[in-house]
Amino acid sequence: MTKIIDRVTIVTGASRGIGRAVAEQLAEAGCMVVAAARAQHAEETVATILASGGRAELASLDVTEPDAVRNLVSDVVKRLGRIDVLVANAGIARDQLLLRLQRKDWDDVLATNLTAVFTCVQAVLRPMIRQRFGRIITISSVVGQMGNAGQASYAASKAGLIGFTKAVAKEVASRGVTANVVAPGLIDTDMTRALGSEGRDNWQSLVPLGRMGTPADVAHAVRFLASDEASYITGQVVGVNGGMYM
Numbered sequence: 001m002t003k004i005i006d007r008v009t010i011v012t013g014a015s016r017g018i019g020r021a022v023a024e025q026l027a028e029a030g031c032m033v034v035a036a037a038r039a040q041h042a043e044e045t046v047a048t049i050l051a052s053g054g055r056a057e058l059a060s061l062d063v064t065e066p067d068a069v070r071n072l073v074s075d076v077v078k079r080l081g082r083i084d085v086l087v088a089n090a091g092i093a094r095d096q097l098l099l100r101l102q103r104k105d106w107d108d109v110l111a112t113n114l115t116a117v118f119t120c121v122q123a124v125l126r127p128m129i130r131q132r133f134g135r136i137i138t139i140s141s142v143v144g145q146m147g148n149a150g151q152a153s154y155a156a157s158k159a160g161l162i163g164f165t166k167a168v169a170k171e172v173a174s175r176g177v178t179a180n181v182v183a184p185g186l187i188d189t190d191m192t193r194a195l196g197s198e199g200r201d202n203w204q205s206l207v208p209l210g211r212m213g214t215p216a217d218v219a220h221a222v223r224f225l226a227s228d229e230a231s232y233i234t235g236q237v238v239g240v241n242g243g244m245y246m
Contacts, residue, residue: 002227005030007135008080009226010073012063012120013090015041017189018139021215022087025223027054031085034076036061063090063116073123082131085226086124088117089139093154093191106153113157114164121168125177134177135226138165139218142185142241158183162237169235178234180225185241187213208243 009026013019014035023042027033027049035042035049036059049056059072077083091113094105117138128134143151144158162181169179186192186203192212193200204212218240224230225238239245 002223002229003030004085004223004227007031007084007226008034008076008082009085009087010034010036010059010076010083010120010124011087011089012036012061012116014045016045017191018184018187018215018218019087019089020045021219022089022222023056024049024052024054025216025219026085026087026226027056028052029223029227031226032056032080034059034072036063036072037090038062063120064111066119069116069119070123073120073127077127083124083127084131084133085135085137086120087137087139087222087226088120090116091139091157093151095150095154097150098152101152109153110157110160113154114160117161118164121164121179125168125172128177129172129175132176134172134175135230136165136168136177136179137222137225138179138181139222140165140181140183140237142183142239142245145183145237145239146245166235173234178225178230180230180233180235181237182218182221182225183237183239183241183245184218185213185239185244187215187218187240189215206244207241211242213240213242 009031011023014023015037023035033056035045046056046058140161141158165181
């Protein structure tokens with residue numbers, strides 16, 4: 001598999017699901033992984049990486065706190081000398097039909113899924129531009145591409161990520177920094193388990209490959225985009241959705 005030796009990587013939302021799988025894949029590839037999540041929630045992720053011989057450290061981070069984000073990036077660059085890869089994965093959902101959707105829930109979803117990504121990307125851009133190398137990978141969703149009833153806030157935030165990442169890609173391409181989006185489909189995570197068996201079956205019926213994806217399926221795509229093999233790819237949306245959206 002693709003090796004990515006000695007790159008310093010920050011993964012947000014690294015405590016479980018896709019974020020944890022991404023952190024473990026990048027560590028296996030040879031990266032030094034800063035596993036960021038609220039409180040000490042990514043502790044288990046770090047322990048797993050260290051037990052397998054990889055390199056990782058824990059970062060307690062609320063991505064909706066701009067000062068905390070900036071302080072983390074500054075600390076990583078100061079201690080480790082650089083920041084090579086950002087995987088902006090942290091996200092939440094507050095699903096509800098639009099007529100019943102509360103403004104606070106809308107604001108919380110946009111703050112975590114979109115505004116916090118702006119904060120994270122802005123924080124890493126200066127050191128990436130200075131070193132003339134960087135990989136920015138944002139985690140969107142098939143829902144941001146095709147919409148879904150009851151997920152207006154989630155769809156808006158994930159669609160916004162796509163436009164945001166494409167704009168960033170154009171701004172920083174000349175400095176050796178790429179920016180791409182991975183858009184997972186129906187993935188077996190805590191979020192999709194909350195749909196219940198009937199809900200998941202309904203979604204799965206829309207997948208031509210006939211199965212749910214795994215966090216590892218998404219992590220493999222992220223690993224590729226973080227590697228030298230993807231050096232000529234920027235501003236793209238990589239769908240990991242089993243053909244649900246083409």
